[in-house]
Amino acid sequence: MAGGRSMAAGDFDLRVTLESGQIFHAIEEDGWWWVLAGREPLVLRQPAPGSLEMRTGSPRLARRYFSLDHPLGEIYETFPRDSYSRAALEGSRGLRIIRQPAWECLATFVTSSMKQVAHIRLMSMAIRQRFGDPVSGARVNAYPAPERIAALDEAALRACGLGFRAGHLLGAARALVRDGKDLESLRSLPTAGLRARLEALPGVGPKVANCVLLFAYERLDAVPVDVWIGRIARAMRRRKLSAPALARFATRRFGPYAGYVQQYLFHHARTTGRLPA
DNA sequence: GTCCAGGCATCTA
DNA sequence: TAGATGCATGGA
Numbered sequence: 001m002a003g004g005r006s007m008a009a010g011d012f013d014l015r016v017t018l019e020s021g022q023i024f025h026a027i028e029e030d031g032w033w034w035v036l037a038g039r040e041p042l043v044l045r046q047p048a049p050g051s052l053e054m055r056t057g058s059p060r061l062a063r064r065y066f067s068l069d070h071p072l073g074e075i076y077e078t079f080p081r082d083s084y085s086r087a088a089l090e091g092s093r094g095l096r097i098i099r100q101p102a103w104e105c106l107a108t109f110v111t112s113s114m115k116q117v118a119h120i121r122l123m124s125m126a127i128r129q130r131f132g133d134p135v136s137g138a139r140v141n142a143y144p145a146p147e148r149i150a151a152l153d154e155a156a157l158r159a160c161g162l163g164f165r166a167g168h169l170l171g172a173a174r175a176l177v178r179d180g181k182d183l184e185s186l187r188s189l190p191t192a193g194l195r196a197r198l199e200a201l202p203g204v205g206p207k208v209a210n211c212v213l214l215f216a217y218e219r220l221d222a223v224p225v226d227v228w229i230g231r232i233a234r235a236m237r238r239r240k241l242s243a244p245a246l247a248r249f250a251t252r253r254f255g256p257y258a259g260y261v262q263q264y265l266f267h268h269a270r271t272t273g274r275l276p277a
Numbered sequence: 278g279t280c281c282a283g284g285c286a287t288c289t290a
Numbered sequence: 291t292a293g294a295t296g297c298a299t300g301g302a
Binding site for chain 2: 119
Binding site: 242 | 293298302
């Protein structure tokens with residue numbers, strides 16, 4: 001396969017970022033990654049640390065989508081110093097929080113309840129394949145807009161393997177359409193107000209809301225608490241906190257980049273199966 | 278066959 | 291406010 005334009009990408013690991021459970025549609029083929037930044041196709045690879053090679057899409061778009069402007073060195077300075085957190089950092093160095101479209105992010109995480117990452121991918125791909133818009137130069141369709149989902153019936157979504165999540169996704173789409181609400185227009189809201197708006201949608205509780213705050217609205221202090229983060233916390237603190245309480249504690253404790261800390265801990269625990277001693 | 282997964286909505290005390 | 295339970299599906 002022919003090469004493309006080269007660009008600098010310091011402190012960035014493309015594979016780890018794409019495989020860290022943020023997006024669920026990336027395809028690797030012959031060493032090239034096919035990604036959709038919303039409706040914009042990106043085809044790229046990382047021939048060596050510190051650089052990217054682009055076959056489709058602009059370097060500007062890649063910098064934006066993969067948040068290459070986040071000050072990763074400064075962010076690492078805020079990481080906890082315990083050995084488990086250090087191992088998570090070293091094991092996933094170069095992982096960045098992707099800037100996702102809000103609806104696509106919310107919809108995929110609404111379907112994530114009690115599902116493994118591989119399953120979320122299956123559902124996301126099925127929804128894109130059946131109901132999404134084709135994009136020229138892409139391997140997968142764009143995620144269908146709320147209007148498209150809202151017009152479906154629950155059986156059509158269950159046929160994508162969603163199970164009980166079908167009603168949640170349908171409810172969220174219909175609520176947004178009914179209220180004429182565009183998630184992208186909420187970007188200027190303060191985090192607390194934004195969280196409240198998100199949690200008012202069917203299928204969106206504290207965990208999914210924090211995923212959307214972190215992965216779509218760039219609230220880098222938001223901490224999604226899933227089963228892995230819960231296990232890590234129990235192993236470290238040896239006492240029980242509710243998930244929302246744990247999220248608030250982590251944001252206070254780890255500061256403006258608490259969401260980054262969370263993502264490294266999550267990815268480390270999930271991929272190695274190891275917990276703090 | 279059994280267990281578990283990037284939870285949420287609902288009910289009960 | 292806190293804790294318990296049902297909910298569907300697919301991979302390990």
